[in-house]
Amino acid sequence: MSSSLSFESISQRFGTEQVLDDITLTVPESSCVALLGASGSGKSTLLRIAAGLLDPTAGTVLIDGEDVTALDAEHRESGLMFQRPLLFPHLSVVDNVAFAARMAGRPKAEARRQAREYLELVQLGEFARRMPGELSGGQEQRVALARALARQPRILLLDEPFSSLDLRLREDMYDLIDSIREQLRPTIVLVTHDRREAAVLADTIAVLDHGRILQHAPVAQIHHQPASPAVNRILGGLNEVPGVVRAGAHHSPLGRIPVPQDTPEGRGLLMPRQESLQLTTEAAATRHETHGTRATASWNDPNDADAHPGARGTVTQVRPSGAHSLVRVELEPGPGEAPVTVAIEVTGTPALRPGDAAGVALGGVVGWVVPL
Numbered sequence: 053m054s055s056s057l058s059f060e061s062i063s064q065r066f067g068t069e070q071v072l073d074d075i076t077l078t079v080p081e082s083s084c085v086a087l088l089g090a091s092g093s094g095k096s097t098l099l100r101i102a103a104g105l106l107d108p109t110a111g112t113v114l115i116d117g118e119d120v121t122a123l124d125a126e127h128r129e130s131g132l133m134f135q136r137p138l139l140f141p142h143l144s145v146v147d148n149v150a151f152a153a154r155m156a157g158r159p160k161a162e163a164r165r166q167a168r169e170y171l172e173l174v175q176l177g178e179f180a181r182r183m184p185g186e187l188s189g190g191q192e193q194r195v196a197l198a199r200a201l202a203r204q205p206r207i208l209l210l211d212e213p214f215s216s217l218d219l220r221l222r223e224d225m226y227d228l229i230d231s232i233r234e235q236l237r238p239t240i241v242l243v244t245h246d247r248r249e250a251a252v253l254a255d256t257i258a259v260l261d262h263g264r265i266l267q268h269a270p271v272a273q274i275h276h277q278p279a280s281p282a283v284n285r286i287l288g289g290l291n292e293v294p295g296v297v298r299a300g301a302h303h304s305p306l307g308r309i310p311v312p313q314d315t316p317e318g319r320g321l322l323m324p325r326q327e328s329l330q331l332t333t334e335a336a337a338t339r340h341e342t343h344g345t346r347a348t349a350s351w352n353d354p355n356d357a358d359a360h361p362g363a364r365g366t367v368t369q370v371r372p373s374g375a376h377s378l379v380r381v382e383l384e385p386g387p388g389e390a391p392v393t394v395a396i397e398v399t400g401t402p403a404l405r406p407g408d409a410a411g412v413a414l415g416g417v418v419g420w421v422v423p424l
């Protein structure tokens with residue numbers, strides 16, 4: 053039940069509003085792409101075009117390389133699931149799931165037998181005879197998923213399917229999607245504005261902004277190597293540190309951070325994730341390069357006059373949020389540098405207060421820089 057899906061130069065206008073602008077994106081067979089973006093960025097419009105519910109103003113939709121742009125939704129063989137389950141209230145659970153097969157002319161007993169298999173898959177086998185009004189919200193969404201899967205779709209299209217569920221139920225649905233991916237290997241397009249959901253469920257994330265794809269990349273890559281500050285922010289990145297790239301490193305109040313070899317020299321913005329930065333003891337984190345003193349910390353490489361694995365600054369904010377806290381530190385600028393504040397995510401609540409001295413280091417990752 054799995055196919056590849058491609059959008060080629062898809063554009064959509066509503067009146068004078070350009071809602072999608074030259075979207076090209078391929079979703080390989082059995083993979084899951086998340087369309088992530090703010091409200092109004094065009095995610096649902098692209099999904100409706102994939103489903104055949106909307107004709108694009110321009111461009112082509114391909115399933116397994118075949119142009120399906122002119123095919124209507126009925127013949128597109130896609131399974132859809134929305135934020136609300138949209139079950140038929142007068143049909144039992146099993147008949148809701150069997151509905152498409154019945155419409156396709158299958159005998160009732162056969163359609164129901166197949167529907168029960170999908171209900172088992174979503175762990176609702178014993179609810180087959182219930183009416184939708186007798187289900188919880190989470191159960192209704194499972195039925196909606198079973199109904200979408202029972203169509204044996206070539207492409208599964210999910211539009212904010214879990215956003216009305218509470219956190220616990222959402223986690224259960226994530227487990228269910230994992231197990232369905234393992235068993236049926238469907239090709240999935242997931243529309244979401246929840247970056248965590250995108251990261252948990254998808255293989256790749258396509259970031260949409262004002263109808264354009266800003267970047268499409270594997271989940272880890274897009275978090276650590278955002279193509280622009282806009283992508284970094286949409287993925288929840290909080291840090292943008294201006295500086296200069298020279299001799300294989302980015303130089304800023306954060307210190308000398310090694311960068312990939314192909315990083316262009318000159319002014320550049322370093323975007324370390326708040327989860328990748330670490331608080332260090334102030335003594336160990338003393339910054340030496342621009343202050344002209346030598347490192348005393350044992351883990352500083354004495355053979356590298358430029359090596360200094362950290363910076364120092366002053367805590368400006370500590371914001372606890374349960375298991376983690378966000379600590380903001382204003383870094384000491386070197387000569388000619390402007391001060392910059394970075395956010396660091398730490399476990400628990402540190403014994404720090406605004407005004408305290410703190411050291412900051414980038415742990416174990418190569419810096420990622422985009423030109424300024």
Ligand SMILES: Nc1ncnc2c1ncn2[C@@H]1O[C@H](COP(=O)(O)OP(=O)(O)OP(=O)(O)O)[C@@H](O)[C@H]1O
Binds near residue numbers: 066089090096097245
């Ligand atoms: N049928 C339509 N006619 C006119 N404008 C439309 C139509 N459908 C969508 N739009 C507009 O297109 C833009 C993108 O809408 P879309 O629903 O694709 O965004 P979205 O990213 O899915 O947003 P949300 O997260 O709020 O669902 C919005 O400005 C919306 O008002």
